[in-house]
Each structure stands twice: as C-alpha cells, then as structure tokens.
Amino acid sequence: MFRHMEREAVKLKIRSDYSEYTGPRYCIQGASSGEEFYHTLLNASFVEAYQKGQHLIVDLDDTAGYLSSFLDEAFGNLIFDFSVEIVKPRLKIISIQEPDWETMIFNEVYSDWEKRRLNNVTPKKTADHPEWFKLIDNQLISKIWI
Amino acid sequence: MDLIIFPCIQLSNAIAILDIIITIVIAVWIGIFIQRNFTTVRAVKEYFISENQEIRNNYNNFLEGIYTGDAKPSEVQEWFKIMTMRIDIYEDFLKKEFHVHPKMSKQHNKIKYLITGSDELNEQYRSESFSLLTPTKTDLHKIHRDFTIAQTRLVVEINKAKNNKRKSAK
DSSP: OOOEEEEEEEEEIIIIIOSOOOSSGGGOSSOHHHHHIIIIIIIIHHHHHHHOEEEEEOTTTTTTOOOOOHHHHHHHHHHHHHHHHTTTTTTEEOOOOSSHHHHIIIIHHHHHHHHHHHOOOOOOSOOOOOOOOEETEEEEEEOOOO | OOOEEEEEHHHHHHHHHHHHHHHHHOOOHHHIHHHHHHHHHHHHHHHHHHHHHHHHHHHHHHHHHHHTTOOOOHHHHHHHHHHHHHHHHHHHHHHHSSSOOHHHHHHHHHHHHHHHHHHHHHHTTSSSSEEEOOOHHHHHHHHHHHHHHHHHHHHHHHHHOOOOHHHHHH
C-alpha cells in the first residue's frame, strides 16, 4: 500500500494503492469489492487524514472503470461511520476521466447514506473484517461494529 | 445633356458596367468565401453527425448483449468508462463548435448507474454472463428510449446550428 503524504493531504490512488480492476459491491460477490476497499484502505486513510487535520484525496482515474455500486458501498460506509458533516469538508475526489462519479458520490451517495446513518440502517457485511473506526461523539473508536 | 464619365461612356452605360462589376464581385465573394465557409461547416457537421451514428451503433450492440443476457460482467465497467469519455469529449467539442445543448451524457449516465448499480450485475459478477430481471429491463427500455431521443434531437440541432467561431469572428 502506498499512501502518498503531502503537506496538506493524504492521497489515495485506487489503481496503484488498491486495484486496477475494481469489483462489485460486496466481498461475497467478487474480488476487490467496495466493501473490501472500505475496510482495507478507505476507513484507515480517512482516519489518518482526520487525525492530522488534512484532506483525504482519492484519485479514481486510470483504473478499468467502476460499478456504481462499488463506489456507493465504499463511500457510503464512510458517511455511515463519520457523517456527511465530517466527511464533506475533508474528502476530495479526483475523477477526470469519468467526472460524473464525483457528482454521483457528492450528490447521491452522501444524501442516501446520511439518511441511512440517521435511521440507523446498518450496512450489510458479507465477510469478517478487522476492527474499523467510527466517530462517536467526536471520538474515534475502533472495534468490530457489525 | 448626358453626364460624361469617360469620354466615350455615358452615365447609363457606366451604371450598367458598375452593375456587372458588382455582380461579378458578389459572385466571386459567394463562390470563394461563403461557399468555402459553408463547405467547411458542412464537413464539420457531417463529422459530428457520423460520430453520433457511431455512438448509436456501438450503444445498440452493447445493449443488445445486455437485453439478451450475453454481456460479460467483467467487461461492462470498462465499456462504460470508454463510452463516458467518448461522449464527454464529443459533447465538449460540439458545444465549443456550435450553439447546441447535447443531453446524451445525462442519459448515458442514467443507463450506466442503472446497469452498474443493479443487484443482478453485482450478484452475477463472477459469472461469464449476466441477465437483468424484467423490472430493471423495463427501466432500461425507458432510459434507452430517452437516450435515442437525445441523440436524434442532437442531429437536428447540429443541422440547424450556426458555427460559433464564425459568429465570434464577426
């Protein structure tokens, strides 16, 4: 895993840090899923940026494309665990090749998953995951939540 | 007494000669400049229209595989990525070149989200091919129709459009 540190941001490039060929929504459905990406990389990277008071920049370009469900599950879980209020000012998306993904994440995923968070509709987990972080009352707590 | 312009040309003849000269100048101007611009604009329009047709053919072939359940799940996202870039570039150039308002990418994105977000594709992701359930197909038919309408409208708009560069050069 290569997370490139710069002065004001933690950078995550999906092609080089995760996979060129991303998969479906859930771990049970196929390799390199959105669920897996969230638990192996996105959650920890966001926490690192949050603790350092930096942005997390996620670069979606140069892969073989995405299923919208991969992005929905990965970034949706981030909203569920940290809230739109915390994620929105700290997360930047680079998607020059398919700019509509950025729009979809910011417009649809954010609002859908914030509603889920407020209604406590827990995300489905289809594999065992090690402890991951959630922000509860402004405190980062790590455990196996589901 | 007739006004003498040249020693041997009367005013009426001078007007006739001037009329001929103006007619020739206008004819040359039309022939050289207007026709050249028209031909150039027409060629550019033909290019955009043929690219539109190419996208339509490519799209129809792809969706035929989706409808019949022959499409490979692993190839769907790359196809959508390539098509997204193609349509985005096409529309960007078209907007710069002509006063048109293409809506293909909007419909294309709806199709992309519907298929790549479907439970059917995700659940059959490891399979050699996947098939959509009837409710998803029904939604796809509707957006596919809207996409085709957007493409057809665009051809009409291109044909009616004036060239941006010629307008801004005036």
